[in-house]
Amino acid sequence: MKQRSFYHLITPAAMAAVDRDAARSGIDSFGLMQKAGQAVCAAALRLFPEAVRMAVLCGPGNNGGDGYIAAEALRLSGVDVHVFHLGDPALLKGDASAAFLAYRGKVRPFAEYGPCSGDLVIDALFGAGLGRVLDQPVVEVIERINAASVPVIAVDLPSGLDGLTGQPRPVAMQACHTVTFMARKPGHLLMPGRALCGTVEVFDIGIPGRILDAHRGDVAINTPGIWGGSLPKLTGAAYKFTRGHLTVFSGPMSATGAARLSAMAGLKAGVGLVTLATPTEALCVNSAQTTAVMVKEVDDLPALHEYLKDKRMSAFVLGPGFGVGEKARAFTLALSDRKLVLDADGISSFHEKPEDLFEHFAKNAPTHLVMTPHEGEFTRLFPDLANEPALGKVQKALAAAKRANAIVVYKGADTVIASPDGRAFINENAPPWLATAGSGDVLAGIIGGLLAQGMPAFEAAAAGVYMHGEAALRVGEGLTAEDLAAAVRPLQMETAF
Numbered sequence: 001m002k003q004r005s006f007y008h009l010i011t012p013a014a015m016a017a018v019d020r021d022a023a024r025s026g027i028d029s030f031g032l033m034q035k036a037g038q039a040v041c042a043a044a045l046r047l048f049p050e051a052v053r054m055a056v057l058c059g060p061g062n063n064g065g066d067g068y069i070a071a072e073a074l075r076l077s078g079v080d081v082h083v084f085h086l087g088d089p090a091l092l093k094g095d096a097s098a099a100f101l102a103y104r105g106k107v108r109p110f111a112e113y114g115p116c117s118g119d120l121v122i123d124a125l126f127g128a129g130l131g132r133v134l135d136q137p138v139v140e141v142i143e144r145i146n147a148a149s150v151p152v153i154a155v156d157l158p159s160g161l162d163g164l165t166g167q168p169r170p171v172a173m174q175a176c177h178t179v180t181f182m183a184r185k186p187g188h189l190l191m192p193g194r195a196l197c198g199t200v201e202v203f204d205i206g207i208p209g210r211i212l213d214a215h216r217g218d219v220a221i222n223t224p225g226i227w228g229g230s231l232p233k234l235t236g237a238a239y240k241f242t243r244g245h246l247t248v249f250s251g252p253m254s255a256t257g258a259a260r261l262s263a264m265a266g267l268k269a270g271v272g273l274v275t276l277a278t279p280t281e282a283l284c285v286n287s288a289q290t291t292a293v294m295v296k297e298v299d300d301l302p303a304l305h306e307y308l309k310d311k312r313m314s315a316f317v318l319g320p321g322f323g324v325g326e327k328a329r330a331f332t333l334a335l336s337d338r339k340l341v342l343d344a345d346g347i348s349s350f351h352e353k354p355e356d357l358f359e360h361f362a363k364n365a366p367t368h369l370v371m372t373p374h375e376g377e378f379t380r381l382f383p384d385l386a387n388e389p390a391l392g393k394v395q396k397a398l399a400a401a402k403r404a405n406a407i408v409v410y411k412g413a414d415t416v417i418a419s420p421d422g423r424a425f426i427n428e429n430a431p432p433w434l435a436t437a438g439s440g441d442v443l444a445g446i447i448g449g450l451l452a453q454g455m456p457a458f459e460a461a462a463a464g465v466y467m468h469g470e471a472a473l474r475v476g477e478g479l480t481a482e483d484l485a486a487a488v489r490p491l492q493m494e495t496a497f
């Protein structure tokens with residue numbers, strides 16, 4: 001069943017198709033533009049009543065058309081409006097031309113605009129139709145506006161920002177507020193686009209949901225509304241063995257903390273039992289620092305095979321503090337038919353020959369491998385994708401997921417969770433204080449805990465990322481990874497909807 005459209009993001013290309021279909025179905029497209037422009041006018045009046053003058057910068061397409069409508073509405077509200085046009089307004093087409101004609105004030109060429117104190121800039125240069133990198137004169141004006149720190153309200157997208165990838169081409173307006181229409185685009189959530197947009201307002205200009213639904217793709221905001229139904233259900237008949245058994249592999253004597261953070265987070269995510277599989281040399285330190293988490297010696301591959309004979313072991317986390325090298329590779333490959341979260345050193349161990357990893361997990365259908373690389377780890381395993389400037393983070397994560405036949409959790413402020421089947425989520429609930437040592441170890445443990453409780457890999461990864469963000473929000477600024485692990489809670493269905 002298709003999910004409700006408000007979780008879904010719409011790419012700029014899909015938005016153009018929506019636009020076409022709306023017009024074809026008889027909807028008055030100029031009416032849509034009027035609603036869009038009026039919403040921008042309302043935002044400007046609401047947010048900047050103190051502006052001395054409002055400079056509306058209008059581009060050569062429909063984004064510029066929205067700008068002319070906004071300018072006329074502002075003028076009628078008594079605002080001192082100054083309109084600057086990019087390109088020859090005589091070349092405007094269709095609705096944008098009609099909007100230009102509907103504006104009763106004076107217009108000046110774009111090059112004449114210089115930011116002044118007291119200005120509010122309404123940026124209607126380019127929106128979803130940005131098709132190539134900006135020309136140098138436009139780049140220079142945008143840089144001058146950004147340097148002057150005058151407030152900017154962006155129409156649809158800050159000009160220069162690619163709505164698909166969230167990347168500037170090559171620069172973008174720094175807005176404090178963005179008014180977009182019907183649905184957000186990936187570029188509103190992906191960094192640095194998210195930061196360039198300021199606050200984002202989604203205004204409903206009245207395009208019917210069925211038209212949006214027909215064009216929305218498989219990229220959505222990471223929200224419990226999508227995967228809440230797959231969360232583990234705790235019934236009165238629960239017993240610890242019915243809630244799964246997670247194993248986390250510890251590193252050597254000097255690097256055991258990371259695995260303990262994962263183990264504790266897995267337990268807090270609701271799994272029934274957690275075992276820390278430790279090398280004998282680290283047995284004392286691990287035993288001394290765990291209580292609810294159990295400890296078991298697993299030194300080498302034969303010991304691991306012996307351990308795996310117990311089929312109740314339902315999921316595994318390998319990587320946090322484990323150490324990079326042959327042992328990590330051998331253990332990972334031995335786990336290729338099990339549910340596995342591969343993190344940190346587990347990922348980096350395949351830096352030289354990632355194909356070894358991919359081949360071993362290629363046949364699993366559906367996949368039960370979740371990889372959780374941060375930027376550096378992603379680059380180690382997928383250097384070609386990481387260094388391809390034309391690809392956005394969603395496209396990179398999707399290509400990596402396909403190649404590895406794994407769920408890829410490409411971490412960062414804008415974590416992307418991607419599946420080999422083409423679905424992807426962009427996460428938005430993670431606060432910046434998650435950028436602290438060990439918080440990734442906690443994430444791996446949460447996802448492992450959800451896998452162990454039977455959640456499918458994609459949903460477990462998405463829910464894990466979301467629960468990680470929620471835990472961080474509960475603790476607040478100044479959190480340490482220990483606080484974070486302790487603050488993890490299972491998400492209940494009641495709170496998920």
Ligand SMILES: NC(=O)C1=CN([C@@H]2O[C@H](COP(=O)(O)OP(=O)(O)OC[C@H]3O[C@@H](n4cnc5c(N)ncnc54)[C@H](O)[C@@H]3O)[C@@H](O)[C@H]2O)[C@@H](O)CC1
Binds near residue numbers: 015032060062063156
């Ligand atoms: N999708 C919808 O249903 C609606 C869209 N509206 C507006 O329409 C916009 C999209 O309109 P368009 O498709 O006309 O696109 P834009 O207005 O964003 O830009 C397209 C124009 O800019 C030119 N162009 C693209 N990149 C350029 C570059 N780097 N340098 C110079 N010129 C460049 C193109 O040749 C074209 O003329 C949206 O962003 C939104 O503001 C609204 O009018 C409301 C309805």
Ligand SMILES: Nc1ncnc2c1ncn2[C@@H]1O[C@H](COP(=O)(O)OP(=O)(O)O)[C@@H](O)[C@H]1O
Binds near residue numbers: 413414437440441
């Ligand atoms: N600026 C940020 N805003 C939100 N979340 C962040 C930010 N920076 C990092 N994170 C999150 O914090 C975690 C850090 O993980 P990782 O880089 O593996 O660190 P470590 O190895 O120290 O545990 C990831 O889940 C990442 O998405």
Ligand SMILES: [K+]
Binds near residue numbers: 125127158
């Ligand atoms: K714009």
